[in-house]
Amino acid sequence: MSSSLQLPKNVEDALLQSDPSTSRRNFLKSSGALILTVGANTIFGSKVRAQSMDSGPFTDPDFLELDTWIVIHPDNTASFFVGKTDGGQGTGTAFRQMMCDELDIAYDKTDLVMGSTDTTPDQGGSGGSDGVERDGWPMRRVAAEARRVLLRLASEHLSIPVTDLTANNAVISSKSDALKSVTYAELIGGRTFDVSLKGENVNATTGEANVKSVSELNVIGQSIQRYDIPAKVDGSLTWAVDVKLPGMVHARNIRPTLAGATLGSIDESSVSDTPGFIRIVSRGNYVAVVCEREEQAIIAARLLKVDWQAPSESAFPASENLFDYMRNAAIAANSVSDVTGEPDSALGAAEQVIEAEYQVPFQGHTAIGPAHALADPSDGQMTIYSNDMKSYGLRRGVAKFLSIPEEQVRVVYMDGPQVYGRTAADDAGFEAAFLANELGRPVRIQWMRDEETAWDTKGPAYTFKLRGGLDAQGKVVALDYAARSADFNHLGYNQADTVLIAQLMGIRPAKPAEGRAVTPSIKYSIPNQRMTADVVSLPLIWETPLRTGNLRDPNGPQVTFAFESFIDELASAANADPVQFRLDLLSASDEDDLLRKARSIATLNAAAERFGWDTRPSPKPSTSELDSPVVTGRGLGYTYRNGTVVALIAEVEVNRTTGHVWVKRMVCGHDCGLVINPAGLSHTVECGILHGVSRALWEEVQFDTEKVKSVDWVSYPSLRHSDTPESIEIVQVNGDPNPNRDDLPHYGAGEASHKPVIAAVANAIFDATGIRLRQPPFRKERVLEALQTKT
């Protein structure tokens, strides 16, 4: 152990209680992971934590070794090691359930270690809601393989054929004589499996064993409480923001006051006498100040006099002119153009043609806790304590950025504020590592609120133009969808040449990333379609606070807002009920990958039934509410995301006097296949919906031509307690035509419910008022203006 390395408190406590002389420690060290068994009652309600104690080099845990994934302890408990991270969606609990089921061990006899680059196999961390969908499979397969190996060992131990043995809760016994039994610990506790796995990549990792069929699973499907919650409510959890190391100092960044400005000069004398001042570190346009204490660094960063040279051209149009700019800009990249049938002639022959334009502003992550990391350069290595959701990428990126071998870098993943794509490009991790390397001391950095809100990665703004043709029977015969996104130079994952510090230092990749503009993931039966999507660029593409990155379900809320609003407009023009209109469009569709058609229809019907949907066209006939300032309405948003189906119904109250919109009730039909943890799923779906409500009602990045003006919770408002719905009901649907099949797959749930929210809310406002709002957020001023324009 490095003498200068002070581990997080929970690990430190574990160390003190462990016996350093045990051989178990040595064998685990040799297999790449040090396991510390501590008293049975730790803060996590679990008994094992893991941390490499070596001072490097930090080699990759080999995903083709069973011992990398699973350790059986002498007390007949087990630890699982997975290369994922959990941003609070309960995936860690779900992974444990999946592995427990395959291993045949009780949930409370296990522990799970996630996402630290030197102790867990590289599964890439988190992103794309594919943890349960994709990464859960190798976890299930390796646990099944461990069970197979244990059965073989038990067969030798008991002299009973494997076919006559059964495994239950970490004990293997004879099917005919339960007294003939042996525990997993007796077979292998404290020793290694020494079993090799196969697979071309980590996702394909497998042993010889097959996973269980659905009917054999019993831990999967239970609403087990999340293991991480108790320590999050009693204050005992050590977060990435809590780690302290001897000799640690504190840094704060100083950002250009104008987007695209270049550094003129720094007046060091403006801070050199401030208490605790250590050093100003600057390279290119990157500037940071380092002090002994955190509050000293905050003060010094405020006081530091920096002369910034304004750029010769405006960085971007002001936010109020953004959409005009985007509509008139030259196409920068990535045109998508898919044509089915003859959309132009079909539109020309249509009985009715409906046209509408929509737009969605830039929206931010604005994490509740600004970006942060602690980097320790002790012993010539670089250890970063971080909540990076893609910790393995941070390791590779930092090694490249600092020009040091990857083996000298490790990332210790710890809990942090919400991720949702923000820490996939972990600016603070790079900054801490750079500063620690410069100072030769552990450096902790955290961004300030104005910096986080203005400079974090943004979800791209979009404009849309849609045209649809209806025949005399109200059937959709043609659709023309044209989208533009301001997503040029979309940020990569922890790339050494695109994170903010690299950009500010003038480091550039060969060419900017083209970004994406996308078409809907929804597949309705429309015979003639043109679907186009193009990327446009703002004037400033490097060192800009309007840099785009992945924000929860990237592009999905924007595209689904426009598309599902327009489908609602078509339904209204056809004088059709919005649910039935979509059911008709789905029923006639040829698209059926992953059985999406039957599952979509089942999910729509389930949501409508739970809501008590009355079949009628929108808007609602204004009768009973004529004299009331408050009118109510309901709206539907349907979507499909990588195998998961969502039908979301919003009920809103609109105050016609104030313009205030309250989403009063949400009913969500949700089919993600096999459900691992029903209560955990509902919670994640619920919070994904509310995040969407916040984007529908409140969120918009505002800027003038020189800088982002959204810098705090007043200038970037977010959903609050007062606007929380009165009721949220999640209806878990299994719409598979063969719902009890033994190979029912599990799909993701972290983002799908977030996708249709803005559309559902907009459609409900239309139902209530007859007003079609085509640009979120639906703040009261905008709603009131639309209401007054109508009357």
Added chain:
Amino acid sequence: MSVVTLRVNGATHEVDIDPSTPLLYILRNDLDFRGPRFGCGLGQCGACTVLVDGAALRSCTIPASQVSGEITTLEGLSQNGTLDPLQQAWIDEQVPQCGYCQNGQIMTAKALLDQNPSPTGAEIRLGMEGALCRCMSYYRIQAAIKRVVEGRVTASDTVATDPGEEV
């Protein structure tokens, strides 16, 4: 620099510090409390909330030297290893997603219920209005507070393995 005396969770601490230092940094960096966290430094989000003589206070903006009362942090809510009913309700309802803001949610709720043990739904919304959550766990937070108000909290010496009612 001067010696500032703070009473936190029943213990007295003396810290030699610039007296204008916001309380948050002393609690976190000198006294090793992990409940209060930096969110905005502006008193806008609530992540740094502590109780001072029972009232919720934003520790990120108040100078330590101006705090003379008894400070309670999230760590100080549990007594003799038994969680405060609010904390247990937070587990019963499985409130947090990431959990970073939950210190502010729980401490704000504690001050609210100490002042008004039977708030209506509207009073809960109003009382909690200043505590922001970006994972949007608001619905669960309000359910957990109602659970305490209505006396439906699991006995806190047992941790349920089944959350019971599925939402």
